[in-house]
Amino acid sequence: MSNGNNDRRASHRGSATVRRSRRSGSTQRTRVSSTASSRNAGSSGGNGDIRKVIAVGIAAVIVIGAFAFAVTKLGGGSQVAEKSTEALKEGAYAYDAAIDLRQVLDIDDGSAEAETTAEEQEDSEAAGTSELPAGVVSIYGKTEDEVRSEIMSLYEWDLKVVNSDAEVGATVMPTVDPDETTAAATMGDPENPDSGGTGQEAAESRAAAEITVSTEVEVPDLILQQLNSLLLDINADAEEALAAEAAAEAESGEEDADEASDEAEDGETEPSGPVIYELSLDGTESEINRIAELCTTMWYKAPKGASIGSYDASTDKFVMEGAESGFQVDEEAMKAAISDKVNSKQYVGTIDVIGEQLSADSATNLAAYKIIGTYQTKTTSNSVRNKNIQLACEALNGTIVFPGEELSFNDAVGQRTAEKGYGAAAAYNNGEVVQEIGGGVCQVSTTLYNAVLRSGLKTTRRQSHTFKPTYVTPGFDATISWGGPDYCFANVPADAKYSNSESYAIGIYAKYSDRTVTVSIYGRPVLKDGYTYELESEKIKDIPVVRKLIEPGSDQQPTTGSMGSQWQTYLIVKKDGEQVQRTLDHNTYYSGHVEYYTDQTTVAPTLPSESESLMENQTETVPQIIEGVDGGPGVSGGSGVSGGPGVTGGPGTTTAPTDDHSYPQSTVPSGGPGATSAPTEAQQQIGPGIISDAPGAL
Numbered sequence: 001m002s003n004g005n006n007d008r009r010a011s012h013r014g015s016a017t018v019r020r021s022r023r024s025g026s027t028q029r030t031r032v033s034s035t036a037s038s039r040n041a042g043s044s045g046g047n048g049d050i051r052k053v054i055a056v057g058i059a060a061v062i063v064i065g066a067f068a069f070a071v072t073k074l075g076g077g078s079q080v081a082e083k084s085t086e087a088l089k090e091g092a093y094a095y096d097a098a099i100d101l102r103q104v105l106d107i108d109d110g111s112a113e114a115e116t117t118a119e120e121q122e123d124s125e126a127a128g129t130s131e132l133p134a135g136v137v138s139i140y141g142k143t144e145d146e147v148r149s150e151i152m153s154l155y156e157w158d159l160k161v162v163n164s165d166a167e168v169g170a171t172v173m174p175t176v177d178p179d180e181t182t183a184a185a186t187m188g189d190p191e192n193p194d195s196g197g198t199g200q201e202a203a204e205s206r207a208a209a210e211i212t213v214s215t216e217v218e219v220p221d222l223i224l225q226q227l228n229s230l231l232l233d234i235n236a237d238a239e240e241a242l243a244a245e246a247a248a249e250a251e252s253g254e255e256d257a258d259e260a261s262d263e264a265e266d267g268e269t270e271p272s273g274p275v276i277y278e279l280s281l282d283g284t285e286s287e288i289n290r291i292a293e294l295c296t297t298m299w300y301k302a303p304k305g306a307s308i309g310s311y312d313a314s315t316d317k318f319v320m321e322g323a324e325s326g327f328q329v330d331e332e333a334m335k336a337a338i339s340d341k342v343n344s345k346q347y348v349g350t351i352d353v354i355g356e357q358l359s360a361d362s363a364t365n366l367a368a369y370k371i372i373g374t375y376q377t378k379t380t381s382n383s384v385r386n387k388n389i390q391l392a393c394e395a396l397n398g399t400i401v402f403p404g405e406e407l408s409f410n411d412a413v414g415q416r417t418a419e420k421g422y423g424a425a426a427a428y429n430n431g432e433v434v435q436e437i438g439g440g441v442c443q444v445s446t447t448l449y450n451a452v453l454r455s456g457l458k459t460t461r462r463q464s465h466t467f468k469p470t471y472v473t474p475g476f477d478a479t480i481s482w483g484g485p486d487y488c489f490a491n492v493p494a495d496a497k498y499s500n501s502e503s504y505a506i507g508i509y510a511k512y513s514d515r516t517v518t519v520s521i522y523g524r525p526v527l528k529d530g531y532t533y534e535l536e537s538e539k540i541k542d543i544p545v546v547r548k549l550i551e552p553g554s555d556q557q558p559t560t561g562s563m564g565s566q567w568q569t570y571l572i573v574k575k576d577g578e579q580v581q582r583t584l585d586h587n588t589y590y591s592g593h594v595e596y597y598t599d600q601t602t603v604a605p606t607l608p609s610e611s612e613s614l615m616e617n618q619t620e621t622v623p624q625i626i627e628g629v630d631g632g633p634g635v636s637g638g639s640g641v642s643g644g645p646g647v648t649g650g651p652g653t654t655t656a657p658t659d660d661h662s663y664p665q666s667t668v669p670s671g672g673p674g675a676t677s678a679p680t681e682a683q684q685q686i687g688p689g690i691i692s693d694a695p696g697a698l
Contacts, residue, residue: 091143095238097275098138099147099230104223104279105155106345107135138274144231151227156348159219159341161291161334163299163353165327170213173405174297211298219291219338222284223347230279237275281342288342292334299353301327302402303360308369308505308523311398318400318507318522320366326358365524372506372527373455374520377447377471381515385425385440388416389512392444396510396519401491403503406460409445409480409487416441416482442479443471443517444510445487449478451519452489453571454533455506456499456526461488468565468590475537475569475588498531498573500524530576535585540566547595561595 088094101107132138139147309321333354341351379386395413416422416438425439442465450472452459462478463485469477478487491506493499506523527533543564550556567588573581 088141089143092141093139093143093147093238094141095234095275096140096273097234097238097277098132098136098140099151099227099234100136100276100278101151101154102135104226104281104345105135107154132274136276139234140274144235147231148224148227152224155223157221157223158348159338159346160350161217161219161295161338161353162350163215163295166213166215166299167301168214171210172213172298172300174209174211211294213298217291217295217298219342219351220287222281222287222342223279225287226279226281226284230277234277284342285339288335288338291338292329292331295334295353296329296331299327299329299355301358302505303358308400308507311400311507313398316397316509318369318398320369323360325360327355328358329353329355368524369522370525371509371520371522372525373451373453373457374518375447375450375454376516376518377443379440379443379471379512379515379517382425382440384423386512386515388422388425388438388440389443389517391421392416392438392441393510393512393517393519396444396448396508399508400505401489401508402505403491406488406490409448410482413441413444438482442469442477442481444519445480446472446477447517447519448508448510449487449489450476450535451521453494453535455521455523456494456531456533457489457506457521458492458494459487459489461486463487464586464588464590466591467593473535473537474539474565474590475567475586476535493526494533495573498528499526500528532574534572534574535569536572536582537567537569540568540587543589543592545592545595547597550596550598556596558598559593559596562593564592565590 137147137151142150303324303326307321308318310319311317312319334351337351337354341347341349379389392413396409399407399412401407414420418437422438424435424437427434427436427439446469449459449462464475465477465479468474479485480487491503493503502524503526504524506521509518509520509522511518543566545561545563547561550558567590569585569588571581571583571585572579
């Protein structure tokens with residue numbers, strides 16, 4: 001072969017099944033035994049010595065000629081053709097091998113015959129390939145591309161799976177694996193507190209994973225895939241065999257020369273046959289499985305009759321759609337159907353999708369729909385910040401998430417811009433207080449996170465703020481920013497053992513009113529009857545203040561710093577009010593504020609600076625759980641909040657903070673999900689910090 005083929009290495013071998021063999025009757029060299037040689041020598045007397053000299057000379061000529069051929073044309077294998085390679089085109093195989101196609105093609109006795117020129121016939125005979133049966137293709141004297149083209153001309157491949165009822169043009173996302181885990185929090189950096197990964201890669205990844213629905217799914221040419229893999233095997237074997245043969249020739253010495261002379265004189269040497277490589281479709285199961293899985297994902301259609309189908313903004317209600325059956329592909333049956341076609345060598349045609357209709361009636365249970373998780377947080381009196389929060393709530397309100405789907409907060413709410421009415425409000429950028437368009441929207445994502453958790457749904461992406469939040473218990477927060485951190489959750493159970501087996505669409509209510517953010521999840525219960533989820537946080541340690549000397553000439557003003565802190569947040573699972581599980585959900589590290597000082601600066605206590613009064617009126621009353629919800633927002637006839645999943649004890653309040661340095665407490669009833677004890681003295685000394693938005697975080 002050419003140097004291009006010689007560069008291939010055995011490490012690139014594919015998964016094609018390979019059977020190397022030689023044709024019967026042509027594999028063994030005929031050799032004269034040592035006793036026979038002695039007998040012949042004795043009967044001829046002195047002529048024996050003359051014969052031996054002649055034989056050695058002939059053998060030497062043969063060995064030298066074979067070595068010269070191997071050097072001239074690499075690519076030989078266990079059987080390098082014993083003939084001159086001068087007539088071979090550049091890049092052609094000088095390797096006496098053939099590919100047996102009879103496992104993958106129906107070959108008639110005469111279908112593989114072709115007219116050959118006298119020169120081609122001579123070459124074929126010299127290589128020992130003149131009597132190959134139909135369906136066995138010699139590679140000798142052909143380039144790799146010629147071998148590929150010749151084999152592809154022997155068959156046609158056009159196999160497809162068809163679903164004529166598919167909703168062409170729709171887009172779907174692969175479903176989220178409930179067993180996947182994600183990092184819950186990242187440690188803040190006091191030197192660069194707002195550093196973090198960009199969300200651009202995640203957005204591009206989601207876009208690339210989208211599947212556009214069509215009526216056909218092509219089954220790729222599996223024969224060609226296996227052939228390409230087999231050719232890599234052949235090329236690698238040729239290199240290895242050539243090296244082994246050269247080494248054997250170097251070690252053979254005079255003994256082989258004598259033997260070759262005897263064989264040549266007696267005329268008993270027969271040409272050995274080609275090495276046969278068998279092409280099969282063994283090992284293509286993974287590719288067939290991939291096609292069946294694609295059909296399952298692309299053509300799944302959820303029944304809508306008894307599920308949330310849309311949102312009516314005029315009435316602020318989720319609309320239960322009319323009866324419309326769904327469809328579920330039978331993935332195992334599809335794998336079998338594709339395999340049957342391939343195994344029976346039917347490579348042209350269509351395979352009708354196999355599946356079952358999903359009855360809308362089986363999902364009809366309007367009374368089961370209710371608020372399954374809710375959470376509230378209190379805002380400040382900053383009118384611009386509150387306007388931003390209101391706009392974000394309006395954008396999120398009415399969002400529907402279907403079974404298996406993942407929601408991105410950034411995608412659902414969209415970019416916060418001045419054109420949409422968002423204003424500049426306080427946020428952090430590189431540890432400094434700045435005015436950011438849309439500042440404050442993190443409070444909405446945080447409230448959503450807590451409502452989702454109490455619903456029993458799975459959070460797939462969440463990141464804590466760099467600085468400790470003031471409107472929620474530390475460890476309960478979920479920061480977001482456009483092009484940066486995002487909050488995502490999937491409509492799948494967080495833990496199957498506490499959840500119902502069925503999955504239905506859920507809707508999101510997000511409201512801002514009277515300086516209160518309320519997010520509720522509306523749908524059929526995810527958690528089994530009597531189970532509730534809640535969070536509990538505890539501070540593990542304080543992190544010392546970071547102090548930085550102000551360099552001469554800098555316009556930086558001295559500031560007092562504050563300590564950071566580490567928190568551990570636990571997931572609490574209860575059954576009928578009794579705790580059944582308490583597991584560490586995540587660790588959170590909150591940065592303190594840097595203290596800038598000069599040589600003349602008197603070291604101040606590690607309390608927040610004057611600039612940290614952004615969260616106004618810290619002693620306002622603690623938020624209360626939703627009151628007066630009869631069947632959920634805008635839903636008549638459903639269940640109320642009290643006693644529902646993720647909510648215990650009914651509406652109530654907690655004790656208000658005692659001074660300006662107290663933390664806002666949980667936004668749920670006393671003793672309910674997320675409720676915590678009053679701030680400790682150490683907590684009060686540290687101070688609440690200020691708005692905990694990440695760079696550009698809102």
